[in-house]
Amino acid sequence: MIAIMIATAVSTLVSLFGTRYLIVFFQTRGQGQPILGKEDHGPEHHMVKQGTPTMGGIAIVVAAFVGWVVAHVRDLAFSNQTMIVWGGVLFLAAMGFLDDYIKVRKRHNRGIFWKQKNYITMLASFAMAWFLVIGTGISETISITRPEIGIEVPTIVWVLFAGAIIWATTNAVNVTDGLDGLAAGSALMGFGAFALIGYWLFRNPDVYDGAVNPLDMGVFAAAFAGGCLGFLWWNAAPARIFMGDVGALAIGSALAFLALTTNTMLLIILICGINVMEAGSVAIQMVVFKASGRTKRLFRMSPIHHHFELIGWPETTVIIRFWLLSGISIATAVAIFIADFTNVAGGLRVP
Known part of the structure; x- marks a missing residue:
């Protein structure tokens, strides 16, 4: 628990001051974020935000990494599993950074990967899932709370299913990142x-004997929580910086x-419930639009x-109510x- 607390505290402070620096x-x-206007069927009402600094996700990632590393001073081993996870996260963050950089330089809210990005992230997601299998003792089961059920x-x-989860969750969070502080x-x-789940797995090995390095994953989750917390200080409405694709x-x-490393791959549907709703709305909109002959x-x-x-809710109202929905879904x-x-x-305990 102390390692989790250290990771949270350190990453929060690094993110808080790092975001301010950015x-x-x-x-x-x-250099700031370009906004899609009416000609691109974008949120024209957000044009006032154009020019707001972006790529604040750099602070989240750096803060999470620093918090995770510092937490290991208390005799916590660097696990192979978490190292592979960090490799995947940093690869996708780098791709997001490149896309953000091109958007800012071109002054248009579509980077060079705006069409190809989905295919690249999909292939990368399958590769990352495969590395988890060959590099760790991860359970190859599709489960909700533990492999036994x-x-x-x-x-x-398993690789295809896990890769699909990585790809879908990555894109769902990207879709959610459209209002100040929502994502x-x-x-x-x-x-x-996930920090709670990781710690719970660690403290109860007799129940979760198939878990691999759960404490290190709990520290990883806590470090990212701290990174988001420090960033949110500056990203809350009205945002002074956006996280960008890198974040x-x-x-x-x-x-x-x-979700994959804690054997809760199906539980992520609820933990990322608001992201599922956001991405689902895009998919439904596309189906209805095409089925109606684009009318x-x-x-x-x-x-x-x-x-x-557009139906009249202020942005802050939408954000807070969506946070409430997210909290209810995660609590469930x-x-x-x-x-x-x-x-x-x-x-x-039954004798």
């Missing part, structure tokens, strides 16, 4: 849940990796947070996890 750095260079599948099936706030709660892709992949839309604009803005996920543990632990 704001000044980008402001002095006149999951479905064991062939390695190739960071919901991710903060999600990482907090969204890193956060999304980190959440997905946590009708279900929502006024997708992702769905823009729909609520944790309740399911604890309920399963209580059921198993109660059976173990």
Whole structure:
């Protein structure tokens, strides 16, 4: 628990001051986020935000890494599993940074990868899932709380399923990142849940004997929670900086990796419930639009947070209500996890 607390505290402080530094750095260079306007079917009502510094996700990633490293001063081993996870997160963060950099330089909210990015992240996600299999003792089951009640599948099936989760979660967080503090706030709660789950796995090895390095993954989750917390100080509405793709892709992949390594890959549907809703609204909008011959839309604009803005909800109202929905969804996920543990632990105490 002390390692988790150290990771949280250190990453929060590094993110808090690091984000402030990035704001000044980008402001002095006149580099900010371009916004899609009416001609690109974007949120025209957000044009006032154009020029706000972006790539604040750099502070989140750096802070999380520093917090995770510092937490290991208390005789906590650097696990192979977490090193592979960090490799995946940093790769996607680097790709997001490149896309953000090109957007800022071109002064248009579509980088060079705006069409190819999905294919690149998909291939990378499958590769990362494969590295987890060959580099660690990860359980190859599709489970909700633990492998014993999951479905064991062939390695190739697990890799494809796990890769799809990494890809889908990464893109879902990216879609959610459209209002000030929405993605960071919901991710903060999600990482907090995974920190609790990781610690719970570590403290109860008799129940979760298939867990690999759960404490290190708990520290990893806590470090990202702290990174989001420090960043949110500056990203809360009205935002002084955006996280950009570098932050969204890193956060999304980190959440997905946590679900895979803690054997809660199906529970992520609830832990990332708000992201599922946001990405789902985009998919539904596209289906309705194409099915109607490109004449009708279900929502006024997708992702769905823009729909609520256009029907009259102030941005802060949308953010807070979506945070509440995220909190309820995450609390439900944790309740399911604890309920399963209580059921198993109660059976173990029976003489």
